[in-house]
Amino acid sequence: MSARDLDRGMRAVERVRAVRERDSRIGLQQALTEREQRRARVAALTEQLASSPAWEEGDATSFRARRDAVLAIGAAAGVATDQLGAAQRIADSAQAHWSTDKARLSAVESLLANRAEARRVERAHREAVELDDIAAQLWSRAQASLPVSTVSSPTCSPLDPQGAR
Numbered sequence: 001m002s003a004r005d006l007d008r009g010m011r012a013v014e015r016v017r018a019v020r021e022r023d024s025r026i027g028l029q030q031a032l033t034e035r036e037q038r039r040a041r042v043a044a045l046t047e048q049l050a051s052s053p054a055w056e057e058g059d060a061t062s063f064r065a066r067r068d069a070v071l072a073i074g075a076a077a078g079v080a081t082d083q084l085g086a087a088q089r090i091a092d093s094a095q096a097h098w099s100t101d102k103a104r105l106s107a108v109e110s111l112l113a114n115r116a117e118a119r120r121v122e123r124a125h126r127e128a129v130e131l132d133d134i135a136a137q138l139w140s141r142a143q144a145s146l147p148v149s150t151v152s153s154p155t156c157s158p159l160d161p162q163g164a165r
Contacts, residue, residue, distance in 0.1 A: 007112055007116075010115070013108050014112060020101045020104075023101075024100075025098050025101075025102075028095055028097075028098045031090045031093075032091055032094075034087050034090070038087040039087075041080045042080045042084050045073060045076055048073055049074055052070055
């Protein structure tokens with residue numbers, strides 16, 4: 001059975017987690033873009049409100065029109081600030097979802113990597129055992145093909161043919 005077959009289920013989980021992580025990353029990017037647009041809108045309205053000239057002279061109608069315009073800008077700035085707060089909460093939630101999905105994907109990838117490493121170690125161990133068996137067989141054959149000497153003692157060494165005395 002191949003490694004692909006052994007991990008078929010986990011590969012399916014990995015694909016699902018990868019799609020989920022990608023979707024949440026795209027959602028996070030959209031939420032951050034929306035937040036920055038809201039922040040720019042608040043900054044523009046605040047700047048417009050701060051740079052509006054003070055009413056200096058004119059009749060009551062012009063004063064009232066100027067005041068209504070400034071109040072409308074202030075109200076729009078308040079609404080934009082509320083929208084910025086909502087966009088910030090959405091971005092925070094999207095960040096949390098993406099972090100969770102990324103951690104889940106990383107866990108599955110780590111598990112698959114650990115399984116692959118365990119199979120590699122097991123394969124290397126089996127190869128080492130097989131090579132050891134082959135070496136033992138070769139040594140045994142080599143020993144069997146050696147001529148039998150008349151002096152055969154455990155104290156006899158090839159370096160000292162007389163034996164230890």
